[in-house]
Structures are given as structure tokens and as C-alpha cells.
Amino acid sequence: MTRRTLAGLMLTTALLGTGAAAQDVTLTIESWRNDDLSIWQDQIIPAFEAANPGIKVEFTPSAPAEYNAALNSKLDAGTAGDLITCRPFDASLALYDGGKLADLSDLGAMANFSDVAKSAWQTDDGAHTFCVPMASVIHGFIYNKDAFAELGIEPPATVDEFFAVLDKIKEDGTYIPMAMGTNDQWEAATMGYQNIGPNYWKGEEGRRALIAGNQKLTDEPWVEPYRQLARWGAYLGDGYEAQTYPDSQNLFTLGRAAIYPAGSWEISGFNAQADFEMGAFPPPVVNAGDECYISDHTDIAIGLNAASPNAEAARTFLEWVGSAEFASLYANALPGFFSLNSAPVEMADPLAQEFVSWRDKCQSTIRSTYQILSRGTPNLENETWNASANVIRGAESPEDAAARLQAGLASWYGPQQ
Amino acid sequence: MHKARHNPLNSIAAHAALLTWTAIALFPVVVILINSFKTRKAIFREPLALPSADSFSLVGYQTVMRQGDFFLYFQNSMIVTVVSLAFILLFGAMAAFALSEYRFRGNALMGLYLALGIMIPIRIGTVAILDLMVQTGLVNTLMALILVYTAQGLPLAVFILSEFMRQVSDDLKNAGRIDGLSEYRIFFRLVLPLVRPAMATVAVFNMIPIWNDLWFPLILAPGEATKTLTLGSQVFIGQFVTDWNAVLSALSLAILPVLILYVIFSRQLIRGITSGAVK
Amino acid sequence: MATRSRAHVIVFLAPAVLVYTAVMIWPLFNTLRLALYTSGEEGRVFTGLANFATLFGDPRWSGAFWNALGNNFWFFFIHMIVQNPIGIALAAILSHPRLRFAALYRSAIFIPTILSFVIVGFAWKLILSPIWGIAPSMLDAVGLKSLFAPWLGRESSALTTLALISVWQFVGIPMMLIYAALLSIPEEILEAGEIDGITGWAAFWWIKLPLILPSIGIISILTFVGNFNAFDLIYASQGALAGPDFSTDILGTFLYRTFFGFQLQLGDPHMGSTIATAMFAIILAGVCIYLFAIQTRMRRYQF
Numbered sequence: 001m002t003r004r005t006l007a008g009l010m011l012t013t014a015l016l017g018t019g020a021a022a023q024d025v026t027l028t029i030e031s032w033r034n035d036d037l038s039i040w041q042d043q044i045i046p047a048f049e050a051a052n053p054g055i056k057v058e059f060t061p062s063a064p065a066e067y068n069a070a071l072n073s074k075l076d077a078g079t080a081g082d083l084i085t086c087r088p089f090d091a092s093l094a095l096y097d098g099g100k101l102a103d104l105s106d107l108g109a110m111a112n113f114s115d116v117a118k119s120a121w122q123t124d125d126g127a128h129t130f131c132v133p134m135a136s137v138i139h140g141f142i143y144n145k146d147a148f149a150e151l152g153i154e155p156p157a158t159v160d161e162f163f164a165v166l167d168k169i170k171e172d173g174t175y176i177p178m179a180m181g182t183n184d185q186w187e188a189a190t191m192g193y194q195n196i197g198p199n200y201w202k203g204e205e206g207r208r209a210l211i212a213g214n215q216k217l218t219d220e221p222w223v224e225p226y227r228q229l230a231r232w233g234a235y236l237g238d239g240y241e242a243q244t245y246p247d248s249q250n251l252f253t254l255g256r257a258a259i260y261p262a263g264s265w266e267i268s269g270f271n272a273q274a275d276f277e278m279g280a281f282p283p284p285v286v287n288a289g290d291e292c293y294i295s296d297h298t299d300i301a302i303g304l305n306a307a308s309p310n311a312e313a314a315r316t317f318l319e320w321v322g323s324a325e326f327a328s329l330y331a332n333a334l335p336g337f338f339s340l341n342s343a344p345v346e347m348a349d350p351l352a353q354e355f356v357s358w359r360d361k362c363q364s365t366i367r368s369t370y371q372i373l374s375r376g377t378p379n380l381e382n383e384t385w386n387a388s389a390n391v392i393r394g395a396e397s398p399e400d401a402a403a404r405l406q407a408g409l410a411s412w413y414g415p416q417q
Numbered sequence: 418m419h420k421a422r423h424n425p426l427n428s429i430a431a432h433a434a435l436l437t438w439t440a441i442a443l444f445p446v447v448v449i450l451i452n453s454f455k456t457r458k459a460i461f462r463e464p465l466a467l468p469s470a471d472s473f474s475l476v477g478y479q480t481v482m483r484q485g486d487f488f489l490y491f492q493n494s495m496i497v498t499v500v501s502l503a504f505i506l507l508f509g510a511m512a513a514f515a516l517s518e519y520r521f522r523g524n525a526l527m528g529l530y531l532a533l534g535i536m537i538p539i540r541i542g543t544v545a546i547l548d549l550m551v552q553t554g555l556v557n558t559l560m561a562l563i564l565v566y567t568a569q570g571l572p573l574a575v576f577i578l579s580e581f582m583r584q585v586s587d588d589l590k591n592a593g594r595i596d597g598l599s600e601y602r603i604f605f606r607l608v609l610p611l612v613r614p615a616m617a618t619v620a621v622f623n624m625i626p627i628w629n630d631l632w633f634p635l636i637l638a639p640g641e642a643t644k645t646l647t648l649g650s651q652v653f654i655g656q657f658v659t660d661w662n663a664v665l666s667a668l669s670l671a672i673l674p675v676l677i678l679y680v681i682f683s684r685q686l687i688r689g690i691t692s693g694a695v696k
Numbered sequence: 697m698a699t700r701s702r703a704h705v706i707v708f709l710a711p712a713v714l715v716y717t718a719v720m721i722w723p724l725f726n727t728l729r730l731a732l733y734t735s736g737e738e739g740r741v742f743t744g745l746a747n748f749a750t751l752f753g754d755p756r757w758s759g760a761f762w763n764a765l766g767n768n769f770w771f772f773f774i775h776m777i778v779q780n781p782i783g784i785a786l787a788a789i790l791s792h793p794r795l796r797f798a799a800l801y802r803s804a805i806f807i808p809t810i811l812s813f814v815i816v817g818f819a820w821k822l823i824l825s826p827i828w829g830i831a832p833s834m835l836d837a838v839g840l841k842s843l844f845a846p847w848l849g850r851e852s853s854a855l856t857t858l859a860l861i862s863v864w865q866f867v868g869i870p871m872m873l874i875y876a877a878l879l880s881i882p883e884e885i886l887e888a889g890e891i892d893g894i895t896g897w898a899a900f901w902w903i904k905l906p907l908i909l910p911s912i913g914i915i916s917i918l919t920f921v922g923n924f925n926a927f928d929l930i931y932a933s934q935g936a937l938a939g940p941d942f943s944t945d946i947l948g949t950f951l952y953r954t955f956f957g958f959q960l961q962l963g964d965p966h967m968g969s970t971i972a973t974a975m976f977a978i979i980l981a982g983v984c985i986y987l988f989a990i991q992t993r994m995r996r997y998q999f
Contacts, residue, residue: 060639062635062639065935065936066631066635068956068957068958068959068963069952069956069957069963070635070636070639072956072957072963073543073544073547073636074547074636076544076547076548077544077547077548077550077551077556078551079547079551079556079557089960090960090962091957091960091962094962181849182849182939182940183848183849183934183939183940184935184939185935185937185939185940186959237826237827238826239825239826239827239845239846239849240826240846240849241846241849241850241940242824242825242826242846242847242848242849242850243825243826243827243846243849244821244825246661247825247827247828250461250661250827251827254457254458254461273457273660369960370960374960374961377756377961377964378756379958379959379960379961380960381959381960381961382937382958382959382960382961385937385959386937386939386941386942389939389940389941390940390941393849393940395851395940395941396941408756411756427896428792428794428795431789431792431795432796432797434785434786434789435786435789435790435801435805438782438786438805438867439801439804439805441864442804442805442807442808442864443804443807444823445808445816445819445820445822445823446807446808446811446819448819448822448823448830449815449818449819449822461828464822464828464830465830465833465834504715507711508711508712508715509712511707511708511709511711511712512708512709512711512712512713514708515705515708515709516709519702519705521702521705527709527713530721531712531713531716532983533721533980534716534720534721534724535921535979535983536921536925536976536979536980536983537724537728537925537972537975537976537979538925538927538948538951538972538975539720539723539724540927540952541724541727541728541951541955541968541969541972542720542723542724542726542727543723544723544727544965545722545723545724545726545727546719546723548723549718549719549722549723564715564719565719567715567719568715568716568718568719568720569720571712571715571716571720572716572720573918575712577914580910580914599704600704601704601707604708614876614880615876617876618872618873618876621809621869621872622869624810625809625810628810628812629811629812629813629814631812631814631928647812647814650814664818668814668815668818668819671812671814671815672811672815675810675811676807676810679803679806679807679810680803683802683803683806
């Protein structure tokens with residue numbers, strides 16, 4: 001009898017429960033991070049839903065290459081999700097200016113982020129912030145520790161040491177010195193030029209001077225990285241011209257290449273696929289003892305669709321994304337995506353720790369082409385991809401490439417004219 | 418009588434040529450299929466080797482099957498393709514018949530109007546199409562895709578079918594008219610059976626881009642319930658771009674249904690083509 | 697023809713015209729209209745033909761446009777001289793009445809055509825990859841290793857390689873069309889030729905080929921339209937920047953990059969529509985040449 005009452009009670013609660021669930025708000029997240037689908041589904045969303053009953057979250061990523069085009073079409077037609085994963089700088093700024101992203105300046109969690117962290121998702125005057133920063137990525141070189149031990153070499157600190165190491169690996173012949181290709185072009189710019197460049201243009205100092213018009217892309221600090229890149233071609237694998245990004249990743253994780261010019265986002269994938277020990281070193285400096293600079297690029301944030309009917313629930317979610325709990329959850333689920341939250345985050349992954357430790361000894365900057373300078377046509381970032389790939393292939397001299405980029409920039413950017 | 422067409426040397430040369438091209442045509446497909454059953458190391462070490470007891474592995478398929486409802490995706494793709502094709506063939510043949518059979522004012526203009534669509538990629542109109550679907554409440558329904566594909570396929574269908582319908586003998590149609598058949602009966606009973614090979618051609622031409630389209634499913638119907646197979650497998654390709662086991666398995670899963678469909682329909686197709694010819 | 701009531705003409709045309717106008721022409725018209733506007737401070741500003749002046753006058757835009765157009769013509773040229781002759785040859789062999797396994801060959805050769813661009817791009821990149829080594833090791837096996845080069849990564853060979861991949865994929869279509877046309881040639885005509893002593897190769901050249909000319913015409917124009925609208929294969933294998941150094945950029949990829957934007961470059965619907973209008977004009981010109989210059993001169997045979 002009691003059992004039956006109990007069963008009845010449970011049944012009623014179940015029914016009532018589903019009744020209540022039908023009134024739940026469901027938030028949809030638009031994202032290009034389809035790599036992270038399982039992490040969102042298995043770790044992040046359950047943690048949020050447990051703390052916030054009544055709000056359901058769905059993560060619906062699309063492929064990175066189609067994300068911008070697909071998102072813009074959906075926003076224009078009003079079918080986009082409630083929460084929008086934000087690309088840094090102008091792509092998101094254009095959405096905010098177009099009234100597609102809501103102003104989030106009044107969000108309480110914004111206090112947890114430094115101005116630098118927020119800079120990628122603010123209006124130029126810094127008055128309005130429209131996305132909650134999630135993570136940055138750091139550039140450097142990942143290397144095969146076993147291979148280095150076998151050849152008796154140490155991770156290089158200076159440019160000369162760097163090329164001495166490459167020479168030694170090449171001479172030995174067991175490993176391809178460096179795994180990178182130019183087929184997809186962006187690695188040449190991102191893992192090449194933007195990786196080693198900050199040491200030459202002195203990070204933020206050079207980047208701001210370029211925006212202010214006090215330096216030109218034809219100045220020495222901006223041409224020298226191209227000269228360095230031009231030397232890389234000799235150390236890449238056979239047929240690197242047709243080598244794609246996944247090709248390079250596989251070359252390295254299969255243990256065929258010794259060094260991988262990297263972004264920290266590779267860490268979790270490499271951990272899963274490589275069966276040797278990995279280490280990392282920051283971009284080499286010109287002379288021993290020089291101040292070092294790293295690209296610590298604000299890469300990903302999340303904003304609110306201005307047309308969302310569930311704005312209140314979405315803000316609750318965004319407050320949570322800005323919390324220390326999310327920061328720790330995200331940084332540990334995705335080693336290599338470093339939290340931008342001011343609260344210190346403990347990370348378990350040694351490779352991720354290595355990368356993040358450079359923040360203490362080097363100056364951080366972001367990629368030089370992202371803020372303001374890629375606002376016109378020709379687009380400086382896209383031109384940099386093309387120029388970096390050309391320079392590595394030897395199809396264009398460093399000086400010519402720099403002159404072309406400068407002419408393109410000066411054609412539309414006032415301070416450079 | 419047919420002696421001249423029966424020369425053993427010729428026939429050997431013919432088989433040699435066909436075998437060569439068949440090998441070229443199938444090679445990449447075979448490479449993808451065999452490697453999808455191998456371990457990661459084996460894929461890279463000996464890409465051309467068949468999977469052996471050592472190198473056999475289903476890990477890619479397991480990864481892919483863990484996520485996504487491939488059966489549902491397949492069903493969606495089927496519905497969209499078959500219904501769109503039916504609309505394209507019916508509407509297209511009707512319009513082609515009107516254009517090729519009747520002389521009326523504006524005939525040539527109408528022909529040109531209906532051909533405009535093959536000259537601009539419909540992708541350009543995406544935002545306006547999406548607007549239309551939002552206003553009519555068709556977003557995230559298979560109907561939205563069917564309408565777009567029908568519109569997209571019509572110009573080519575009308576173009577090809579009217580070309581063929583002009584070849585249908587006037588005597589036949591006039592004989593039908595003398596027998597008192599209505600224009601609708603002449604179309605359905607006399608003309609349609611005669612242009613079957615052309616219909617098969619149009620069907621094949623349209624089936625492929627519809628089945629393989631990634632863009633409109635992504636924009637118009639990205640919901641889990643309406644995802645098509647191509648969109649579903651694309652997500653995997655993006656997601657596991659370095660996990661080649663999963664990529665190759667996802668590709669194989671995307672190839673197989675089309676292959677099976679093709680094997681089923683290719684008989685129909687050939688029969689359609691030949692029956693038109695043999696008369 | 698002499699029917700008095702015209703209602704059936706409308707019934708025959710209505711469904712196609714309605715769907716086509718609502719879902720295709722209207723949206724396209726709305727989009728192409730954007731070519732005459734530019735985005736100003738307060739939304740859209742009418743600028744007349746200024747965008748066209750930019751496209752053809754500004755060296756950056758016109759350089760990219762002519763580069764894409766030239767590449768597109770090369771892409772089309774390769775299809776015409778490789779795809780269509782191979783397609784016709786295969787169809788001619790297949791249509792041989794005594795050929796064994798014809799159905800098997802036919803089906804196998806058509807298989808690449810039914811694959812999606814994603815699959816085709818991926819498969820060929822694997823085979824041609826200098827790292828995977830399927831192509832290099834096969835060349836090595838016949839002692840021709842030195843012939844191998846990273847074809848997709850070289851400016852001189854990337855576009856031709858992609859065009860040949862596209863030929864590989866689509867050769868089934870001309871083959872099927874010509875095959876259907878060859879089968880529909882009445883036996884009596886061929887027999888009449890045989891009585892006159894025209895057989896084998898001569899019969900193909902002098903009797904069959906003229907009869908299938910309309911089909912070859914259709915194939916050529918379809919190839920033209922298809923090639924000038926092409927996009928997916930190059931996008932899938934070389935990305936939207938159509939590397940190396942834009943050597944594989946065709947109108948489709950140029951349009952996509954401009955209209956929808958790419959990476960940090962924001963989409964520009966106005967310039968995008970301008971390019972689309974230019975593409976439309978090019979394709980329209982080609983189709984008109986076909987319709988008026990070629991098709992009207994070609995004899996039609998009613999069987």
C-alpha cells in the first residue's frame with residue numbers, strides 16, 4: 001500500500017516535473033568550436049544546469065570555415081541562437097554595431113576581467129563591452145622530448161641556437177626538423193610570423209606604433225621576421241608546399257618531426273595522439289638575455305544575441321561564464337585555452353603550465369593584424385597569410401612582401417598614409 | 418552483317434581502355450574505404466595495404482557512431498532528395514512541354530526567363546531566401562530545403578527537357594489530337610514516356626548536387642531533427658580533422674548510402690535511357 | 697497547335713514558374729540589386745555603377761577579378777579538352793552492341809560523379825600528399841619517383857591538378873549523355889551506312905558524331921555554366937584564399953570570399969553582388985552565343 005502511494009507520488013512528481021520542464025528555457029549556443037562538442041555536452045553544460053534548474057543549454061557548433069558566413073545569415077534572418085561565440089575584434093564589433101549583439105557592460109561578471117582581456121570585444125573607445133572573454137591562446141614551439149634527448153640537443157633560447165638545433169636535426173636525418181606546410185596558408189602567418197614576430201617589434205610597443213602610424217610594415221622590426229621565415233623552408237618536410245594543417249599535426253604526433261611551431265590550442269589534441277613526451281619553448285630571442293615577447297592572443301568570448309527572447313536566462317548563463325568556476329572548468333577541460341579571468345586558475349597539464357609560465361618572464365601581446373588594421377580592403381590579415389606562405393616558399397622576397405603589405409595598408413588606413 | 422563491328426583486337430582494346438578508366442575512377446574510393454578499417458599507425462605506414470589481422474581496427478567507426486543519429490540523417494537526405502526530384506521532373510517537364518509545343522506570345526522570353534537561373538549561383542540569394550523561409554515559418558523544416566532545391570533544379574530541367582521534347586515527332590502528337598486526346602493526355606501518355614531518357618538525365622544531374630549540398634542544410638535546416646547526411650558527416654570531418662580514423666570512417670559512411678542508392682537506381686536509369694532509344 | 701483554349705498552357709507553366717520565381721528569381725534579384733548600393737552611415741546608399749567602376753577600375757579589385765576570370769577559363773579549357781573527349785570516347789566504346797560487362801563499367805565509371813566535393817577533395821589530397829605518399833610511392837614502384845612534385849602546392853600546377861580532379865569526378869556526365877544519344881540513333885541509319893561500306897571508326901566519325909552533335913552542344917554549355925559557377929572543390933581543397941598565392945582562385949571562390957567575408961575580412965554584400973552580376977553577364981554571354989550562334993545552325997533530327 002505504502003509502496004503504491006510512493007509509486008503514485010513519484011509518478012505525480014515525474015509528471016509535474018515534466019510539466020515544469022516543458023516551461024524550461026532552452027538556450028542555444030552558436031559556436032565554431034566543433035572540436036569541443038563533447039566537452040560542452042559532458043562537462044560544462046551539466047555543471048551549469050545543475051546549478052541553474054529551469055535553464056537548459058544546447059551547444060550547436062558549425063565548422064570553423066563556415067561559421068562567420070552562416071552566423072551572419074542566421075542573425076540577419078533572426079534564426080540565430082541566444083548565445084553567440086565571439087571572434088575577436090572587428091568581426092564581433094561589426095555585429096555589435098549592427099545591433100546584433102547586446103551591450104553587456106553592466107554584467108556583474110565583467111569586473112572579473114582586466115581591460116586587456118576585454119579589449120578584443122569592446123568598442124574602440126572602450127565604453128561598451130559586448131562579449132564575456134573566455135580564453136586566450138599562446139604561441140610557441142612544441143618539441144618531441146624523446147627526439148631531443150636522442151640527438152642530445154637542448155631547447156634553444158636564441159635565434160642562432162634555434163637554427164643550430166634545426167641544422168643538427170636535419171643532419172641526423174631521423175626526423176624532419178620542423179612540421180609545417182604552406183598549403184593552408186594560415187599556419188605560416190599565425191604559427192610563423194605572429195609567433196616569432198613580437199620579439200622583433202617588441203610586442204605591444206610595435207603593435208601600437210603600427211596602429212598609430214609611427215612605424216611601417218617596411219621598417220626593420222616588421223621585415224626581419226619575414227627574413228627569418230624565409231630560412232624556414234629548408235627545414236620543412238619534402239613537399240611542404242602541399243602539406244596541410246592536419247598533415248603537419250599528424251607528422252608531429254606520429255613522431256616523424258622534431259619541432260612543431262604551435263599555438264597552445266594544440267595541447268589537448270597532441271596529448272591524446274602522441275605517444276612520446278613533449279616539451280615547449282617560447283619563440284627564440286635574437287641575443288641571449290634580451291627581453292622576450294610572446295603572442296598571448298585573446299581568441300574566444302561569448303555574447304548575447306540582441307534578438308534573443310530568453311535574454312534573462314542568457315544573462316544568467318553569461319554571469320556564470322564570467323565566474324571563477326567556469327574559468328577553472330574550461331581551462332582544465334581544454335588545456336591550451338588559457339582563462340582570461342583575473343582569478344588564478346590551477347592547471348594540471350604540464351605542457352599547458354609550461355606555456356602559461358612564459359607570461360611571468362615575457363611580455364604579452366596580441367597578434368599585430370587583428371585590431372583595427374584588418375578593417376579595410378585589402379584585408380591585412382588575409383594578405384599576411386598569403387605573404388608569409390609566399391616568403392617561406394621563396395616565391396616572394398621578405399622586402400617585396402613587406403612593401404606589398406605596406407602599400408595595401410596605406411591604401412585605406414589614414415594614419416599610414 | 419555485323420561482322421565489321423566484331424573484331425577481337427578491337428574488343429581487347431576496348432576492355433583495356435575501360436578497365437584503365439574504371440581503375441582510375443575507383444581507386445580513391447577504395448583507398449578511403451580500406452583505410453577506414455585500419456589503425457592510425459597503419460594508415461600512415463602503408464596506406465595501400467589491405468587491413469590485416471594486425472592493422473584491422475574499427476575505432477574510427479566507434480568514434481563516429483557515438484555521436485549523431487546517422488540513420489535519421491540518412492532518412493532526411495532521402496526525403497529531401499526524392500521529393501525535390503519528383504517536383505523538378507514533374508514541374509520541369511510540364512513547363513518544358515508548354516515551351517516546346519505551343520506557340521504563344523512571350524514563348525522565347527519565358528524560355529530565357531526560366532534559363533536565367535542556371536547562370537547565377539543560388540547561394541548568392543541566401544539571405545533573401547532565409548528571410549522568405551523565416552516569414553513563411555519554414556526554417557528548420559525539410560520543406561524549406563525541398564523548395565530551394567526544386568527552384569534550383571527547374572531551370573536546367575526545363576532547358577534539357579525542352580531540347581528533347583522538340584525531337585518528339587509532331588505526327589505522333591497530331592495523331593493523338595485527331596483521336597480526341599486532351600493536351601494533358603498527350604503530355605502524360607504520349608510525350609512523357611518518349612522523353613524518359615532525358616528525364617533520367619535530369620534526375621541524375623539534380624540528384625547529386627542535392628544529396629551533396631552542404632550550404633542550404635547548414636543555413637535553412639541546421640536543427641538536429643532535420644540534419645542531412647552530408648551536413649552530419651561534415652560536422653565530424655571538422656570535429657576530428659586530425660583523427661584520421663574518424664574522418665575516414667565518416668567519409669565512408671557518407672559514401673556508402675549513395676553507393677547503395679546508386680546501385681539500386683542505376684538499373685532504372687539505364688533502363689530509362691535504353692527504353693527510350695529502343696522504342 | 698490549333699486548340700482554341702489556352703488554359704492548358706498556363707496550367708503547364710504555372711507550377712514551375714511560381715516556385716522558380718518565388719524561391720529563386722526574387723531572392724536573386726533582391727541580392728543583385730545590392731550591386732547598385734553601398735553601405736553608408738545611414739544604411740544603404742544608392743551609388744549607381746560606382747561598384748562596377750571599383751571592380752574594373754581599382755587595380756586591386758580588377759587584378760583579382762581578371763586573375764579569377766583567367767583561371768576560370770583555364771579550368772573550363774581543361775574540361776573541354778580532357779573531360780569531354782574522354783567522355784565521348786568512353787560512351788562510344790560502351791555503346792558497342794557486343795561489349796561484355798558494359799553495365800559494370802558504366803556503373804563504376806559514374807561512381808565519382810555521385811561523391812560529394814568534401815569526399816573528393818579529401819581523397820585526392822590524401823593521394824597526392826607528399827607525406828602520405830600514395831602517389832610518390834606508386835611512382836617510385838615504376839621508377840618514376842623523380843616525376844613527383846607537390847602539385848597542389850605549386851603555383852604552376854595547382855589549378856591544372858584541381859581541374860583534372862574535377863574532370864575525374866564529372867567525366868561520367870558527358871559519358872552518360874553521349875551514351876544515351878548514341879543508343880537512340882536508329883539502327884536503320886547505321887545499317888544503311890554499312891551497306892555503303894561505312895563501318896567502325898568511319899561510321900562513328902561520319903554518321904554517329906553528326907547525329908550526337910546536339911548532345912555535345914548541350915554538354916559543352918553545361919560544362920561552361922558548371923565551371924563558371926564552380927566553387928566547392930577549390931574551397932574544399934585549397935580554402936577560401938585559393939592558394940598558393942591565389943593561383944587557384946576562380947570567380948566562385950572570389951565571390952564567396954567577398955560576399956560572405958573570410959576570417960577577419962568582413963563580408964561585403966555590395967561588392968559581392970557586383971562580382972555576382974559580372975559573373976552572371978559572362979555566363980549569359982556564353983549561353984547566348986550557344987543559343988544563337990550554335991544551336992540555331994544545328995540541324996535537329998526528329999526520330
